[in-house]
Amino acid sequence: MTRTIACWKAVAGAVAGRAEGRSGADRLSAMTDVADTTLPAEPAIERTLVLVKPDGVRRGLSGEVLRRIEAKGYTLVAVELKQATTELLAAHYAEHEGKPFYQPLVDFMLSGPTLAVVAEGQGVIPGFRSLAGATNPTEAAPGTIRGDLGRDWGLKVQQNLVHGSDSPESAAREIGLWFPNL
Ligand code: RTP
Ligand code: MG
Helix, strand or coil: CHHHHHHHHHHHHHHHHHHCCCCHHHHHHHHHHHHHHHCCCCCCEEEEEEEECHHHHHCCCHHHHHHHHHHHCCEEEEEEEECCCHHHHHHHCHHHCCCCCHHHHHHHHCCCCEEEEEEEEECHHHHHHHHHCCCCCCCCCCCCHHHHHCCCCCCCCCCCCEEECCCHHHHHHHHHHHCCCC
16 A cells, blocks of 8 residues: 555656646656655564474374464475484574473483474564463463464473574574574
């Protein structure tokens, strides 16, 4: 809509210029000036790392998570079922080292295969976090992946089905860890 308005403004400016007897070059410059100053910046296409954690894979929910990502309109760039290693998880969860849930989290993430996904689209990093819902599945809103499909199982760590990168810096780092060839 904004582009259409800018275009019409430019044409209107050029027509006015002809009526005022301005040269073709001046009128072209008027069109360019209007177009340059009114076009909005394109939002950057970004990528995020999504993991369907071992509980999600075990419960047969990988397809449901992919369905929600695609239904939202994001594009799948890479999808791979992987068995995480201690080294990969130490790097991925470095920010949580030393916290009480760190070792239970690593043990949980080693307990079976993980579906690693790179998804792409404008705003996909916060967008997937919205789809995932709050970390604690008991508190996650209905309509979210964790809110609809997760619950507290009384275990040492929250098994909350999915991971999503929380910033562009995290996304770049995590995609490099899970998909070194991408
Ligand atoms: P994620 O990194 O997996 O997308 O989740 P998040 O940002 O919502 O949560 P974060 O604070 O980064 O924690 C990473 C994962 O550790 C487990 N956790 N359990 N008190 C607990 O039981 C607890 N706190 C964190 C969850 O699996 C969480 O997703
Ligand atoms: Mg996190």
